Amino acid sequence: MNNMIWTCSNDYIDQWCNPGNQAFHCVCQRLGVSHVITEPKGDATTTNEVINQLLHHVGAMCIHQLNLLAASNNLPITNFLGKQHPIEAHHLSSICDIMEKAMVNGDTCIIRCILVVFQVVFKFFFSPQTERNRDIVRRSGLLLWQLLMAPRDQICAEIQKEVCLAISSGLNILYPGEAEINNLLKLVLTEGERNSGLSQLRDVILTNLAEQLQNNRFGSEDDDHYRLNDELLHYILKIVVRESCVLITKCQTVSKDDFQRLLSTVPAASSCLRYLMAVQNHLLSNTILIKPDENDDSDSSLQGETLKELKTSILSLATQILTGCDEVLEMLQQVTTALINSDIADREQRLKGLEQITKATMLGHLLPVLLTSLMHPNLQTLTMADALMPQLVQLVLYTSQ
Template sequence: FSSFSLTLLLVFCICSSGLNTLYQGELELNKLLKLVLTEGERNSGLSQLRDVILTNLAEQLQKNRFGSEDDDHYRLNDELLHYVLKTVVRESCLVITKCQTVARDDFQKLLSTVPVVSPCLRYLMAVQNHLLSNTILIRPDESDDSDSSLQGETMKVQELQSSILSLATKILVGCDEVLETLQQVTTALINSDISDRETRLKGLEQVTKATMLGHLLPVLLTSLMHPTLQTLTLADALMPQLVQLVLYTSQTALLLKTQSLLFTEDPLPVGGSFGQGAKACTADDKILDEREEAGFLTGLKIPAPWAAGKTVETMHPVRDNYKFKETVHIPGARCLYLRFDARCSSQYDYDKLVIYAGPNTNSRKVTEYGGNTLGYGSRSVLGTGWPKDLVKVEGDTVTFSFEMRSGREHNTPDKAMWGFACTVRAQESSEDVSGGLPFLADLALGLSVLACSMLRILYNGPEVTREEEACQDLLCSKLLQRCQWQVEANGAISPALTPSPSPLPLTIEEDREFTYPSDVLIPPPGLMPGSYFDLPRIRLPPGIMSRLREVSGRARPQFRPSIKEVIRPDVLEEVIVSCVIKHLSLVDALQSLVNYQYREDHTEEYDLVCKIMAETFKKINAMERQLQSVAELEQKWQNEVEWKHRHR
């Protein structure tokens, strides 16, 4: 049987290595791969062939990480990749379910074999790493800055982004299914009464790391935070799945954390009446509910690797004429704390370490240490000796300067010339940096960060175009923001015709409301939508116009009587302001000018009227000044013509 297996394996290897030779057509090759991927679960021979082929393809992708012409041979199409993903999801769900269903001995065997990655999962990892590394590590050709080169690189990045979006969508959907199974198994284990429940729950996290949740998802989440992949298209497509994954991971992490805390509490006393047992269960349920409300991160210590500090040390032991200088800078620190090793020593007290509060030896000197108490060399130390407690240095920078000035004596042991070692931190107590978050809590936190980043992209919307930058002043205009547009019957876009010919009071009276008759707002009968019609326009009263000019904060330019008679600024201003009010639907807001109570209740409308009128009258004033300049120029030309006629 063993010789037959070896022969069969050899045949598989030959088929795998010669795929492109034996199956030269893409259609034939895809048929073979579809066969081994779909029938592999029911046929052990085909499953072995599938594993050999996928392992070979994964190895080839890893060798060609930065892309080549052979990529198409090693990357399966979307249909075949979907079959591979289905197999990976099924394998992940199966291994998680085994944590609940298998016997105790089989569960221990499962834990010992968990790190083995299946060929299907290995291939998916290779495809994901291949696409992500090509996208993130792509570098433009600095020697070729032509437009065609830049356009080609842009198209390549867009093609890679499209491939990553397709793959990421499939992976997130698969992880959704695996997490649903994980949550069901976790809940079932918590509610079960098996004796090794605690062991199985702890082992469940280890098993989960060996599934696609541990091998695919963390790498994908980290890579999607890269600026190249922080695009609106990816955010819009992946956001629904990310939200679902955040919910699943946070809920499951909370279940495991709460159950872990209950395991660490003192066990309930055995015995007692049924009522006491019921009270105890009720108390446990209350504790569980309270902790569920607190969240899965409550009580967890977030790792802070930066809090471990930086270790500064000489060689051990120090040699003759040894010199050492190093500066440590921790940005944002108010002060630094130094903790010295208990073995610090030097041969003589003038073989010393000097500490400066600053970036160099010209900074303020803090203290100095040297010598030893071991009975060698000087047999003494500087001051009180090498510190056993923390040394505080003000500021965010400290400089160490050590010099070995004496020559080593023949009877001086290494321990008397050990040198020094010091750990620099920005806080007095060092945080525990050796451990980490539980896997699911870490996963939930990573998913939350990515989801928030994608939400920010969706909130910001598309990037500002050059046209929008050029028209920034127009886009900021309150006039244009409030303008309403409609599509006419012929497809043209024009300002919406919303007639609002409402009679306004000729004089302003406080606390008096005005309304527009409803009949003037209704188009004449017989007119179809989109057709043009004329309505008699009711002009704004002088009292309203003067009030609008007043709230705008802009006075009218001064005109010569002759020019004022020609320009007629009153008529001009009334026509323009009336159009602005009609097209921007400010009719109701005008009540704030004549009704003090309405103004108090609708402050935002009043402020909007003031801003729009300020902008409107600013433009009107500019136009009137230009008209005045034109009128003065025409008058000057007329005077010159008349003078020429008189002096012929």
């Protein structure tokens, strides 16, 4: 018992005196181990049990580290990590060895512990400078991908979630270079609907990118990393349009009970919609907040160049969003007409619910902000008006109907 108490925390001796850290039973639940400490039957314990307890302890410490990072989002990592040195290749190799053995033995608890360790290692400590380090990174990436793509009957949802968090944490290490990351994102965006693992990975990565984008100013060093290219944005927009159309269609097709359940879940935005909202807010807010240089108001000034770049990005995004809104409005018109002409018993409730559901789609989350922001003086240009006018006319026609 004495040897197991310290597994609760490295700072405090038991689960009842653990201020500042997540509750012991919550940590155990994430690791998939029992929070009930059984009394040993003798003074000795097996080697296997000792190793398991050590791995559980390491997993718990890593969870505390991740929680500390999440709670200190706006502080530099060095404030609470101290002067940490990059992990050596042979240590990461040992972690991979443990993971491989756990996968062969089907030991889900150890797999979950090592996945949490990967998240900390990738986030803070690893720098793949040498060829040997890159080989170890490739090996760890293959292990993670093997778990991600495992059949659903062979992997539990909790492990799949931890795998996605590990890949997202090590995105820049596992996929060095813009081309590799773009290829991964293209894969999860195009194949996500057919594979639950890829779908979950897509959601985790986009949610993380959306959060990072909101904390960065336009033109900063990390801005290009968090703001995806037009091709990937197009894939995301297609998913958002499809999700919006499916939501609206459900107002007509699902049963009465399912419709009530649907109303209770909105307006929860999907990860793809949240990312588009983050990109739009990022571009629009930076455009509106930019102030012209009093000494030089020409287009060649720093503010002028930045504003010109912002307008180009906004025009490209607005064109895609308005095109997508056209499709969703067309579907909304069809469903509304079908409900009005139907003899369904709860027709009035469904029409009221349809309005609520519509607010949870891109029509509610993206369109009002975009149209309002386009009225700002910084965006009132002939180029912008000329490019967007045909689509705005089409929007007016749909809304009037």
